[in-house]
Amino acid sequence: MPATDGMSRAMASAPIESRIESHILDxxxxxxxxxxxQELSAAERADFERWQACSDAHRAAWARAELLMNQLGDLPAHWAMPVLDRPVRHAAASRRKVVARLALLLAAAPAGWLGWRVVDRQGWSADMRTATGEQRRLTLADGSRLLLDTNTAVDIAFDSKQRLIHMRYGAISIETAPDPSGLQRSFAVQTSRGRLRALGTRFTVRSTEAAVHLAVTEGAVEVTLPGESSPHAVVPAGQQTELSQQGLAPLTPLSLPQQAWVHGMLMADALPLAEVCAELSRYRSGILQCAPEIAGLQVSGAYPLTDTDRALAMLEATYPVQVRQRWRGHWVTLLAR
Structure with missing residues (x-):
């Protein structure tokens, strides 16, 4: 009995998020x-909201489910597909299997990926990350669409009060969706230079050591600088700015070529070759440089970021440059031809 009492006291003192009953996780x-x-009907949506409001445990279970969804990026195809295009009796059985697998993951979450994600702050333990040269498109648990550019790491925190993306490094593109929970949670991106709150928006954020670049293509984004309790400015569609140690830079018209990376392209319009090389190098492992005598060569064109070898071949075919590769392509230099 003493052992049982001790266990009961431990469970009672544990955070509610870590002791959710199995049927609630199911x-x-x-x-x-x-x-x-599926698209829920108004009645089903009301049922869902009532289910969330039943207790703190229900809300915590759904927060965990949202985090799991964000961690997976989407429901894995090999789990979702068996439910589709099958006779009803088989679809029901497949659905039960999918729910059972997800429930197991939800139950294991605190001891597994929910715990290790906070250990390392260098990107390896980020909720979402991409390698050099990789772009990844995701649909978040609330329906918002997220694109991670090359060498990007973010953490995702959805709870009962907010939908938050914490940006570690890299670049992202976001198309926000209305909050399906009915709680009217704000959607924001936390950066090293300030907080960006979406106002029905599509926008991009690129973080470097020197500054955070914000570009808004739809809606608007509210900017709150570090140490400030109220919004500093609202950036409307068609405008861009930078957040740095000096504060918020003046707004300027959106540069569409600068947004081409969202479509996997580099758009150059009389851009110095050195800048073209610098941008391509972000999508390529190893070293990519150009000789000083051709660094100022004006380059125009559209170049694929997902195939930098092809982009270099296009430059070589169009301009008086030659591509020299060493160490199996890990060291590339553009020289005058």
Whole structure:
């Protein structure tokens, strides 16, 4: 009995998020599959909101389900597909298997990926990350669309009060969706230079050591600088700015060529070759440089960021430059031809 009493006291003192009952996790998994597979009716949406409001444990279970969804990026195809295009009795059985698998992941979450993600702050433990040369498109748990550019790492924190993306480094493009929870949670990106709150928006954020570049293509973004309790400015569609140690730079018209990376392209319009090389190098492992005598060569054209070898071949075919590769392409230099 003393051992049992000790265990009871430990469970009672544990955070509610870590002691959610299994049937609530099963229900959260079922809602996750339903929200993924179909558009809910108004009545079903009301049922979902009532289910969340039942208790703190229900809200914590759904927060965990959202985090799981964000961690997976989307419901894995080999889990979702068996539910589709099958007779009803087989689809129901497949659905039960999917829900059971998700419930197991939800139950294991605190001891698994929910715990290790906060250990390392260099990007390896980020909720979402991309390697050099990789771009990754994701649909978040709330339906928002997120694109991670090359060498990017972010953490995602959805709870009952907010939808937050914490940007570690790199560049992202976001197309926000209305909050499906009915809680009217704000959607924001936390950067090293300030907080960016979406106002029905599509925008991009690029973080460097010197500054954070914000460009808004739809809606508007509210900017709050570090140490400030109220918004500093609102950046409307068609405008861009930078956040740095000096504060918020004046707004300037959006540069569409600078947004071409969202489509996997580098758009150059009389751009110095050195800048073209610097941008391509972000998508390529190893070293990419150009000789000083051709660094100022004006380059125009559209170059694929996902195939830098092809981009270099296009430059060589169009301009008086030659590509010299050493160490199996890990050291590339553009020389005058």
């Amino acid at each position: 229900e959260a998994a079922d809602w996750l599959v339903r929200l993924h597979d």
